[in-house]
Amino acid sequence: MRLGVNIDHIATIRQARRTFEPDPVKGAILAVEAGADQITLHLREDRRHIQDEDLFRLRRVITEVPINLEMAATEEMKEIALTVRPDSITLVPEKREEITTEGGLDVVQLKEYLTDYIKEFKEAGIRVVFFIDPVFAQIDASKEAGADAVELHTGEYANAKGKDVDREIERLKKSAVYGKKKGLKIFAGHGLTYQNVKPVAAIKEIEELNIGHSIISNSVFWGIAEAVRRMKRLIKEVRGEV
Numbered sequence: 575m576r577l578g579v580n581i582d583h584i585a586t587i588r589q590a591r592r593t594f595e596p597d598p599v600k601g602a603i604l605a606v607e608a609g610a611d612q613i614t615l616h617l618r619e620d621r622r623h624i625q626d627e628d629l630f631r632l633r634r635v636i637t638e639v640p641i642n643l644e645m646a647a648t649e650e651m652k653e654i655a656l657t658v659r660p661d662s663i664t665l666v667p668e669k670r671e672e673i674t675t676e677g678g679l680d681v682v683q684l685k686e687y688l689t690d691y692i693k694e695f696k697e698a699g700i701r702v703v704f705f706i707d708p709v710f711a712q713i714d715a716s717k718e719a720g721a722d723a724v725e726l727h728t729g730e731y732a733n734a735k736g737k738d739v740d741r742e743i744e745r746l747k748k749s750a751v752y753g754k755k756k757g758l759k760i761f762a763g764h765g766l767t768y769q770n771v772k773p774v775a776a777i778k779e780i781e782e783l784n785i786g787h788s789i790i791s792n793s794v795f796w797g798i799a800e801a802v803r804r805m806k807r808l809i810k811e812v813r814g815e816v
Contacts, residue, residue, distance in 0.1 A: 575775060575813050577806055578612035578642055578763070579605040580786025585615075585623035598624065599631045601790075601798055606639050608799035609806045612661075614784045616644035617654065619668060626654065633658050642784065644705070647684070647691050656694060662701035664725055664784075665692075678707035678727040681715040689719045696720060703761065708749035713756060723759035725784065726750065728774055732765025743773050750779035768792070768804065772812045783809065 584598040602613045613636055615624045632641060640661035645651040646668040655663055665688070667679050681688060681704055692702045703723045706712040707730075716724050726749055731742035750760045762774055763784035775783060785805060793801040810816045 575780065575809050575815075576611035576782040577609070577802070577809060578614040578761075578782060578784035579610040579789055579802055580614040580616070580644075580763075580784055581605070581790070582616050582623045582786055583790040585625070585628060589623055598628050599635060601793075602632055602636055604798045605789075605802050606636065608802035610639060610802055612640045612642050612782070612784070614642040614644060614664075614786065616666070617651065619646055619648065619650070629654070629658055629660075633660065642703075647679075647688060652691065652694065655700070656698060659698065660700065662703055662723075663695060664703040664705050666705040677729070678709075678712060679704050681706060681712050681719060681721075685715045685719050692720055703759075705763075708745050710749065710752055713749060713753045713758065716753075717756045717758055721758065723761055724753055725761040725763055725782075726753075726780070727764050728762050728766055729764040731774065732767070732770055739773075743777075746774060747777050747779075750777050754779040768808060771805065771808055775809045775812045 581598040581602050584596050584601040588596055617624050617629055642662045642664055643655055643660040644664045644666050645655060647665045665679055667677065695702050701722045703725050704716045704721045705725045705727060706716060708726045713724060726746055731746060734742045753760045759781060760779050761782040762780050766774060766783060766785045767788040789801045789805055
C-alpha cells in the first residue's frame with residue numbers, strides 16, 4: 575500500500591505569519607527521504623495554505639515519487655495543473671467557508687461537466703482521481719465520466735463513534751470491492767490518524783492512502799521523518815509487509 579503525504583498544513587503554519595518558514599517543499603523532501611510514496615497538496619482557490627509557487631517549486635525538486643494535486647474542477651485550476659503537469663490530479667469539492675473538505679464530489683450531478691473537464695488531463699497522460707463518498711452511485715458515475723481512480727472519503731469513518739465505526743468500515747469495504755470490480759483504482763483519505771488508520775489500511779482493495787493533518791501535527795513532536803516512518807510502519811503491519 576502506498577502512502578501519500580499531504581503537505582498542506584506545513585503551509586498552514588507558514589501562512590499564519592505569512593513568512594517563509596516552515597517551507598512545505600522542504601517538508602516534502604524530508605517526507606520522501608523517510609519513505610513517502612507520493613506527495614499530495616491542495617491548491618485551494620482562496621490560497622489559504624499552499625501557494626502557486628509552492629506547487630511550481632515542488633514540481634521542480636520532487637522527481638523520485640509522484641506528485642498528486644488536489645484541486646477544484648475550475649478553469650483556473652485546470653490551466654495551472656496543465657502547466658505544472660503533476661502525475662495525478664484529485665478533483666475535490668471546495669467551499670470557501672469550510673475549514674476542511676466536508677464530503678465527496680457529487681459526480682452523479684456533475685458527470686457531464688466532469689467528463690468534458692478531464693479530457694485534456696487524460697490526453698496529457700495525467701491520472702485523474704475523483705474524491706467521492708463511498709456510495710455505489712458515485713462510483714458508477716466516476717467510471718462513466720472517465721476517472722482512472724476514486725479516493726474514498728473516510729471522514730465519516732474518522733468521525734464515527736461506537737457501533738457507527740463498524741458500519742462505516744463496512745461501507746468503505748463494500749465500496750472498495752465494488753469500485754475495484756468496475757475497473758477503478760481505489761484510494762482513500764481524510765481524517766485518518768495513527769489511531770484509526772489500521773482498519774482502513776486492512777481493506778485489500780485500497781492501494782493508496784493520502785494522509786496529511788495527523789502526520790504534520792505529530793511532526794511537531796517527532797519531526798516529519800519520524801512521523802512518516804511511524805505511519806508507514808502501521809500500514810505495513812496491518813498489510814503484513816513488515
